[in-house]
Amino acid sequence: MNETIATDRTKRNADNLELSGKGGLEARDLHAWFGTHHALADVSLHFPERTVTGLIGPSGCGKSTFLRLLNRMHEFIPKSAMAGEVLFNGDDIYAPGVNPTEIRKRIGMVFQKPNPFPAMTIGENVLAGVKLAKIKVENKDDLMEESLTRAGLWKEVRDRLNAAGGSLSGGQQQRLCIARALAMKPEALLLDEPCSALDPISTLRVEETIVQLSETMTIVIVTHNMQQAARVSDYCAFFLSNGGPGRLVEADLTNNIFNNPRDSRTADYVQGRFG
Amino acid sequence: MQADAELEVSIDIPEHRKLQVTQGTPDRIFRYIITTGAYFSLAVLAMIAGFLLYRGFQIFSDFGLGFITGAKWDAGSGDETAPAVFGVAAMLVGSLVIAIMAIAIALPFAVISALFLEYYAPLAIRRFLISILDLVAAIPSVIYGIWGYAILMPHVVGWSKSLNSWFGWFPLFDVPAPIFDRSPFVAGVLLALMVLPITTSVAREVYSQAPRDQIDAAYGLGATKWGALRTVVLPFGKSGLIGGAMLGLGRALGETIAVYLVLNLVFKINLQVLASAGGNVASMIATRFGEAGPYELRALMAAGLVLFLLTLVVNALATLIVNRSKVQ
Numbered sequence: 006m007n008e009t010i011a012t013d014r015t016k017r018n019a020d021n022l023e024l025s026g027k028g029g030l031e032a033r034d035l036h037a038w039f040g041t042h043h044a045l046a047d048v049s050l051h052f053p054e055r056t057v058t059g060l061i062g063p064s065g066c067g068k069s070t071f072l073r074l075l076n077r078m079h080e081f082i083p084k085s086a087m088a089g090e091v092l093f094n095g096d097d098i099y100a101p102g103v104n105p106t107e108i109r110k111r112i113g114m115v116f117q118k119p120n121p122f123p124a125m126t127i128g129e130n131v132l133a134g135v136k137l138a139k140i141k142v143e144n145k146d147d148l149m150e151e152s153l154t155r156a157g158l159w160k161e162v163r164d165r166l167n168a169a170g171g172s173l174s175g176g177q178q179q180r181l182c183i184a185r186a187l188a189m190k191p192e193a194l195l196l197d198e199p200c201s202a203l204d205p206i207s208t209l210r211v212e213e214t215i216v217q218l219s220e221t222m223t224i225v226i227v228t229h230n231m232q233q234a235a236r237v238s239d240y241c242a243f244f245l246s247n248g249g250p251g252r253l254v255e256a257d258l259t260n261n262i263f264n265n266p267r268d269s270r271t272a273d274y275v276q277g278r279f280g
Numbered sequence: 281m282q283a284d285a286e287l288e289v290s291i292d293i294p295e296h297r298k299l300q301v302t303q304g305t306p307d308r309i310f311r312y313i314i315t316t317g318a319y320f321s322l323a324v325l326a327m328i329a330g331f332l333l334y335r336g337f338q339i340f341s342d343f344g345l346g347f348i349t350g351a352k353w354d355a356g357s358g359d360e361t362a363p364a365v366f367g368v369a370a371m372l373v374g375s376l377v378i379a380i381m382a383i384a385i386a387l388p389f390a391v392i393s394a395l396f397l398e399y400y401a402p403l404a405i406r407r408f409l410i411s412i413l414d415l416v417a418a419i420p421s422v423i424y425g426i427w428g429y430a431i432l433m434p435h436v437v438g439w440s441k442s443l444n445s446w447f448g449w450f451p452l453f454d455v456p457a458p459i460f461d462r463s464p465f466v467a468g469v470l471l472a473l474m475v476l477p478i479t480t481s482v483a484r485e486v487y488s489q490a491p492r493d494q495i496d497a498a499y500g501l502g503a504t505k506w507g508a509l510r511t512v513v514l515p516f517g518k519s520g521l522i523g524g525a526m527l528g529l530g531r532a533l534g535e536t537i538a539v540y541l542v543l544n545l546v547f548k549i550n551l552q553v554l555a556s557a558g559g560n561v562a563s564m565i566a567t568r569f570g571e572a573g574p575y576e577l578r579a580l581m582a583a584g585l586v587l588f589l590l591t592l593v594v595n596a597l598a599t600l601i602v603n604r605s606k607v608q
């Protein structure tokens with residue numbers, strides 16, 4: 006379709022971020038609360054189709070909360086609340102009549118701490134989502150191989166698909182979790198600091214995986230690692246909280262965020278002056 | 281590789297160092313107290329077993345294995361014409377049958393209640409329901425017994441009749457005569473209610489420990505609540521649940537007064553759970569204790585020892601099962 010997007014990350018247009026409703030994911034005036042605690046305020050942000058957007062900002066500024074709003078995971082927290090809209094391919098996922106489990110099937114999630122199901126084998130882990138959703142699969146072995154290959158794990162585990170998921174190293178477990186999410190054939194993938202518990206080599210593997218995946222899906226990744234944001238993302242969004250609710254400070258091409266930010270606080274953060 | 285091998289030859293392998301840890305005085309005192317406490321409770325257990333063995337030893341030497349395998353319990357007339365015969369087989373089987381029935385009935389309800397309390401009950405009433413559960417667990421068994429006899433039994437008799445008319449072809453549900461009250465089934469249902477609170481309580485405790493990040497993982501894959509519970513919480517809670525069941529089984533095996541009130545004591549091995557005949561070791565001891573002569577008293581002590589050992593075996597088995605399922 007759009008060859009330049011897949012091949013040249015720097016040529017993408019920052020205006021895409023403000024263009025709305027074309028596809029991908031879009032947050033409109035999002036707010037989040039935990040009980041009475043207003044954790045996130047007034048975030049509007051567009052994630053164009055088949056791009057990678059990095060969410061950066063100090064701890065506690067609401068990045069995870071924002072991410073969990075994007076696939077309706079936020080509402081599992083008792084007494085939580087939200088306001089605003091999240092458009093997925095143009096449709097509000099919070100609209101009445103929308104089934105949240107359907108949304109979560111289409112928007113996959115990878116968590117900070119690798120969390121394979123310990124009672125399942127590696128192979129069962131990959132197919133766990135498919136089984137949970139009772140999705141009919143023509144050829145389970147093919148799906149397993151494809152998902153693991155896309156997650157960059159196939160070669161390492163092809164001979165021990167029946168070993169326990171917990172027997173892998175941390176980095177392998179995280180890629181197993183990515184494979185598990187990919188087996189659902191999601192249209193978007195949300196990753197919350199997926200590499201924070203990983204060694205540098207596993208981190209590079211995961212990053213390669215993310216870049217490859219962005220050819221077919223919309224990716225949002227929370228990261229504390231500036232180099233990582235620079236390496237994998239097309240766009241970056243900087244969040245900040247000054248004691249009150251977290252807010253979006255600015256969003257732009259990753260290149261601009263790092264070299265030519267509009268807000269001085271962004272410059273301070275990416276240059277390591279706080280946070 | 282070659283270099284490695286050469287290296288290894290030239291290295292002197294040193295002695296293992298002996299590590300000495302000097303403990304501070306508070307540590308030593310604490311350790312002493314803890315150790316004494318642990319040995320003390322073991323000593324009490326051993327003393328109970330020893331006492332029972334001492335008092336019942338004559339029975340074991342008089343009847344040998346027959347005391348375990350025989351079902352007849354007759355104090356006799358005290359002379360040659362009708363010698364005393366003691367065997368606990370019927371009561372032993374009864375104990376197991378009733379306790380297993382109780383757990384089999386209680387377990388599904390315990391799992392469902394625990395899941396409800398932990399994952400479905402609205403926050404506002406959850407605390408309240410949990411305190412009710414603890415309260416119910418503390419009801420004395422004699423109350424259960426009276427209630428079981430007066431209120432529960434007529435209902436259970438009705439269920440027994442239906443069970444018998446539908447499944448009477450199955451040997452366990454057959455009866456020699458259409459009398460359904462004071463049967464092992466009645467006792468089993470009553471005991472199920474008695475062990476339900478503790479089993480539910482343990483199950484809830486275990487389920488509440490299920491790792492949140494794995495539940496999130498399931499939800500993140502588009503699982504329904506039931507899907508997440510099935511994939512994460514139930515497997516996670518398996519070994520703990522077995523532990524809870526065994527705790528209930530222990531209580532059911534030793535239950536005395538409630539069984540005494542709702543079960544017809546008959547010294548015959550009876551596997552027809554709907555029939556009005558049965559017993560268990562504990563309630564049998566309670567029944568016979570008051571009017572037993574010196575010789576029968578020894579037999580009761582011996583029966584107590586058998587029950588004690590049975591409970592130990594069940595607990596050991598439980599530990600084994602729990603450990604086994606933890607490894608997987």
Ligand SMILES: Nc1ncnc2c1ncn2[C@@H]1O[C@H](COP(=O)(O)OP(=O)(O)O)[C@@H](O)[C@H]1O
Nearest residue numbers: 039042044063064065066067068069070071082
């Ligand atoms: N489960 C929760 N319950 C209550 N408050 C929460 C919860 N999760 C996060 N918060 C609060 O929401 C704010 C944002 O948290 P989070 O989104 O986790 O930040 P980040 O991911 O950027 O570190 C913080 O003030 C945090 O204390």
Ligand SMILES: [Mg+2]
Nearest residue numbers: 068069070197
């Ligand atoms: Mg976070």
